[in-house]
Amino acid sequence: VEVFEEISPADFFYRNRDIAGFTNPSRAIYSTIRELVENSLDACEIHKILPDVYIRLLKESDSSGEPNKYRIRVEDNGSGLPSDIVPLAFGQVLFGSKYKLRQTRGTFGLGGKMAVLYGQITTHSETKIISSNGKSKIFEFHLMMDIKNNKPEILKKETYHNNSKWHGTIIEFLTEADYTRAKAKILEYLKQTAIVAPYANITFVDPKGRFYKFDRFTTTMPRPSIETTPHPHGVDVETIKRLVGITKVKNMKDFMREHFQRVGETTAIKFLDFSKVDQKRNPLDITPEEIVLLVNGMKNYNAFLPPDASCLSPLGEESLKTGIQKEFNPEFIAVHQRKPSAYSGFPFIIEAGVAYGGNIPRTGNILLYRFANKIPLLFDEASDVSWKVIHNMVNWRHYKISADDPLAVFTHICSLKIPYKTVGKEFIADRPEVEREILNAIREVARHLSIYLSRKNFIEKERKR
Amino acid sequence: VEVFEEISPADFFYRNRDIAGFTNPSRAIYSTIRELVENSLDACEIHKILPDVYIRLLKESDSSGEPNKYRIRVEDNGSGLPSDIVPLAFGQVLFGSKYKLRQTRGTFGLGGKMAVLYGQITTHSETKIISSNGKSKIFEFHLMMDIKNNKPEILKKETYHNNSKWHGTIIEFLTEADYTRAKAKILEYLKQTAIVAPYANITFVDPKGRFYKFDRFTTTMPRPSIETTPHPHGVDVETIKRLVGITKVKNMKDFMREHFQRVGETTAIKFLDFSKVDQKRNPLDITPEEIVLLVNGMKNYNAFLPPDASCLSPLGEESLKTGIQKEFNPEFIAVHQRKPSAYSGFPFIIEAGVAYGGNIPRTGNILLYRFANKIPLLFDEASDVSWKVIHNMVNWRHYKISADDPLAVFTHICSLKIPYKTVGKEFIADRPEVEREILNAIREVARHLSIYLSRKNFIEKERKR
Ligand SMILES: Nc1ncnc2c1ncn2[C@@H]1O[C@H](COP(=O)(O)OP(=O)(O)OP(=O)(O)O)[C@@H](O)[C@H]1O
Ligand SMILES: Nc1ncnc2c1ncn2[C@@H]1O[C@H](COP(=O)(O)OP(=O)(O)OP(=O)(O)O)[C@@H](O)[C@H]1O
Ligand SMILES: [Mg+2]
Numbered sequence A, B: 001v002e003v004f005e006e007i008s009p010a011d012f013f014y015r016n017r018d019i020a021g022f023t024n025p026s027r028a029i030y031s032t033i034r035e036l037v038e039n040s041l042d043a044c045e046i047h048k049i050l051p052d053v054y055i056r057l058l059k060e061s062d063s064s065g066e067p068n069k070y071r072i073r074v075e076d077n078g079s080g081l082p083s084d085i086v087p088l089a090f091g092q093v094l095f096g097s098k099y100k101l102r103q104t105r106g107t108f109g110l111g112g113k114m115a116v117l118y119g120q121i122t123t124h125s126e127t128k129i130i131s132s133n134g135k136s137k138i139f140e141f142h143l144m145m146d147i148k149n150n151k152p153e154i155l156k157k158e159t160y161h162n163n164s165k166w167h168g169t170i171i172e173f174l175t176e177a178d179y180t181r182a183k184a185k186i187l188e189y190l191k192q193t194a195i196v197a198p199y200a201n202i203t204f205v206d207p208k209g210r211f212y213k214f215d216r217f218t219t220t221m222p223r224p225s226i227e228t229t230p231h232p233h234g235v236d237v238e239t240i241k242r243l244v245g246i247t248k249v250k251n252m253k254d255f256m257r258e259h260f261q262r263v264g265e266t267t268a269i270k271f272l273d274f275s276k277v278d279q280k281r282n283p284l285d286i287t288p289e290e291i292v293l294l295v296n297g298m299k300n301y302n303a304f305l306p307p308d309a310s311c312l313s314p315l316g317e318e319s320l321k322t323g324i325q326k327e328f329n330p331e332f333i334a335v336h337q338r339k340p341s342a343y344s345g346f347p348f349i350i351e352a353g354v355a356y357g358g359n360i361p362r363t364g365n366i367l368l369y370r371f372a373n374k375i376p377l378l379f380d381e382a383s384d385v386s387w388k389v390i391h392n393m394v395n396w397r398h399y400k401i402s403a404d405d406p407l408a409v410f411t412h413i414c415s416l417k418i419p420y421k422t423v424g425k426e427f428i429a430d431r432p433e434v435e436r437e438i439l440n441a442i443r444e445v446a447r448h449l450s451i452y453l454s455r456k457n458f459i460e461k462e463r464k465r
């Protein structure tokens, strides 16, 4: 006879931690560091704080036969967290502040907890979190995760006076790690993070005591992303039901104007007319049938303004160019930021770059650097839409570029929702709109490179004569 | 100021339904059908019932402007469900009977709910489920999902007399679908399912009223998979804690024998000695340090018997060969079942096949058919470990096989846990042990094909002289 059970989301991601990027001690330490660093950068940028992020990985000498026990510590000068929030933020899966319609690195309410969970199931030790919002108190928590019930167990709580008005968060715990295997990827991740966050100070102290410092080379931060309202094209029955549940307006015309971006008086009236929904109707009275009329109308009405991308925070052509220059010192760089586009009602912006020569090695392959919401993506390249575009869709010979050239291609997508294929955030789905935009961006920078290369070729030929 | 929230697992998979395979109306109807069919086949096989699965997709004429509204109905003669379970099975995400250590198609406690959810958010209509375990009653439920709170809302419940002692489950609901786009994939999925489940009757009635019948061509079912205990190599601190929480034994020697597969008296004593844990200790008294000693000991002790694969249910070489023969009528087939292997304490068996000629088209590419726990995988081929093996690791020229040959390769993995990379179950991670086994299986069948081709070549040359 079958036995039925329910499991908590913590239990689900414990059992399926490989799907979240915590497959083995080598991949897990990479994922741990990237999840914590991304949390720190979000916490700084959202509050317009120039980020200082400090990462330390120490080998823990050990009598228990655990050959690979490490202590990880990540410190930032971000916004800090309120004391009632800290245990939930780091101890309850599917809890966080990034469930809004806003561009952030974080999106699932899971990453920090996965790092804590993996440390706990490999070393049976607690996690220490110290945090302050810069006001009068600093809070220190020692906690473990109750995985079965998806809630934190608070083992200890201390409160200190915040004399220096420090603000930020420190998280520290023991975890099994294979640093030797993961080292190259970790350093590559930090290096690429520095390219797309040139205003951040990042320091990494590795188990051998070596300092890796990525100092900021600008104090200018791009405009921060802001929260926005949904676009009609991204709407389904559930969205409408929830809006009806919280709305304070008294008629459908105001409902459209209040809850959707770029819908003014005229658009609201015309749209409701098109959808055969009475504009005077009280949202609280609308029937299931009318909800479906609304949703279908929103899909089919083609006179909405496109999604507003001013809520996004792209890298900027200058910033991307400077980051590439600093890291690779190429003889030629071209960068390009596409006009905003959208998929499923979510605005997005593609930025691309191409770099030639300098420190870029000839590998017989085009080097691809992928970024999404300022996160470097280092795994599963061949499954990513950028890879597909570069290898299957761009006709490099048309640009007189061959695979032997010392060539690096950079792609960045920023959006309210990145179409990741997995919760491990390593590769992006080939949504038609995203694919098309990446293709056009690559073609644009390839065109510039092509002009440079033929001019260079011409000059060399002239010199030989 | 940041706003923090928790979301339910239903809300999480609603927001991220693309990750579960419900990206758009074309992909969603494919995923809907495959999730429901996989549930039906599991429900039959677990109870040794010869499966009869009936799928009907009807176009729903509609005044609401929804051009793509369909009614999906899937019927099986499986075990049915108890009345208190039906609402949870189809209305609560992360609920199911497949959280055990047993080979089943289902694994996440999510698939059926995603189908229900997608139908609900696109058509705002209820789901009807009729089920009986063959005893005296048939239950009919009409329900919707409360996505925010992850629980079913029961709109209606009826009970009927089960005069014919029918057993099985019927699920029916409205959903937005793009059948035109999805049709080829849906038919391919059913066709491939019939190859690996040759004992199943599958009938599909499409919106145009066309019948697609895949009749069973055997009444012999392979031995069903059975539930088993964990292997020491698959253990972490959380596993041990939970076992300690439920164990009834009084000492650690019996704890090892009771809760782990293939651990007898001698192995238990030797292992506990190796790990420096007292065999007389009461499990309820062991300390966190001792738990870590146990876990590390289990990783490092190399005298455990390998994981027991008798709990698995492979296809069988004969059955795979017959299925390939029936579908492709090739001039040559070779199949091979590898000896069992294991990754992370999970036993698995790889079966591979190669087919040449007959109805296999020459496409300039090797046709790859992938299966996992008897599920056909039709998407994201290039991200799958089998693709990687076939394209990057097998030296086909060594076997005198070229990409122009009319060649099809089949790979099947069965395991207690399939290393899927996503909850959408479409491609498998390149775990080293799995990759190695697939490579060796392919080499074996390629070798047989190579012998056949050179013999055929020789005969042709002889004939010409
Ligand atoms: N260093 C930090 N400083 C301030 N707040 C933090 C920090 N780390 C985590 N948080 C808070 O804890 C929440 C949960 O973090 P977690 O990494 O688990 O999820 P997330 O970042 O929201 O999403 P994702 O799973 O995509 O990373 C965050 O949303 C944020 O509000
Ligand atoms: N046709 C059916 N007959 C009998 N039981 C069923 C049927 N469909 C679903 N169930 C029950 O409902 C549970 C939930 O199904 P659901 O598809 O949501 O998850 P799952 O099959 O366990 O895992 P997965 O998400 O991998 O499919 C199943 O575990 C099974 O017990
Ligand atoms: Mg995070």
Ligand SMILES: [Mg+2]
Residues within 6 Å of the ligand: B035, B038, B039, B106, B107, B110, B111, B112
């Ligand atoms: Mg299922």
